[in-house]
Amino acid sequence: MSQPLSDSYRYCTSLARRTGRNFYFTFLTLPRTLFRDMCVLYAFMRITDDLGDRFDVPVEDRRNHLARWRGQLHRALAGEVAEGQVFPALADVVARHRIPSEYLDEVINGVQTDLTPRTFRTFEDLSGYCYQVAGAVGLCCIHIWGFHDDRARQAAIDCGTAFQLTNILRDLAEDVNVGRVYLPEEDLRRFDYGPDELKAGLRDERFREMMRFQVDRAHGYYDRAVGLYDCLSQPGRRVYSAMYHLYGGLLQEISRRNYDVYSGRVRLSTTRKWCIAAGSLLGRRFEGLPRPT
DSSP: OOHHHHHHHHHHHHHHHHHOTHHHHHHTTSOHHHHHHHHHHHHHHHHHHHHHOOTTSOHHHHHHHHHHHHHHHHHHHTTOOOSSTTHHHHHHHHHHHTOOHHHHHHHHHHHHHTSSOEEOSSHHHHHHHHIIIIIHHHHHHHHHHOBSOTHHHHHHHHHHHHHHHHHHHHTHHHHHTTTEEOSOHHHHHHTTOOHHHHHHTOOSHHHHHHHHHHHHHHHHHHHHHTTHHHHBOHHHHHHHHHHHHHHHHHHHHHHHTTTOOSSSOOOOOHHHHHHHHHHHHTTOOOOOOOOOO
8 A cells, every 4th residue: 555545545434433422433344444434434524514515615716615625525536636635545546335425515505505504395395405415425435335236226315315314403502593494394383383483493383393304304304214234244234223222312312302403412421432333343132212101
């Protein structure tokens, strides 16, 4: 391995360790090479997201940064020298695992749409966004993990949607304060609950009923994603089980809090994360996410 390539892998692994929080624990279930490859994928996604979320930088500058980042990606995948410490390793991972480059472009597309305050009229509109920022990531992951059934593709998209819906509910308070309302307008109308009330953090019965509806929808996507497990290689099954139960644990915690996502950030303890990773590594029987009672 050349020095630039080995340096790139070290950089990506270090970034994942420092900032990966939930994901880094799940990567530990993988063999060394796949662990390293997932750190590279994570690093690309992390930097892409950060380029869009630097609120201290004017929107037009962030747009230009993302355009340059996309150009660097395309150059790296074409075998050319590209700026950025992540790209030597990323080009190597994409080539070895035959990851379609359009999945990486979709992630950049999704981050670009977040540059200005936005709303979604329908859930269909939101699901398109979920594909860009999460479903496409799931498709990248299954290429690294290894899969033997084409049904894995749709299940990976469903899983990405489940995870992104969980993120949306967990980050509701933070997002609305920067003008991002991911809950579809049709859902707000359904429960007679407005964006201003969302921003004010009004947690009345209308809010709880709306959140119960959103959690139930997310559960539906977790249910659809169960079949992915059987489509994966053995190492892929371990990391997928860990991711599924970690993100599912966040959704369960939202329900346990009676949908209060304003008083403090919803998170799992480090001990629980280690237990999830250890259970997956030791071959815990994979089961779907239990519904709240």
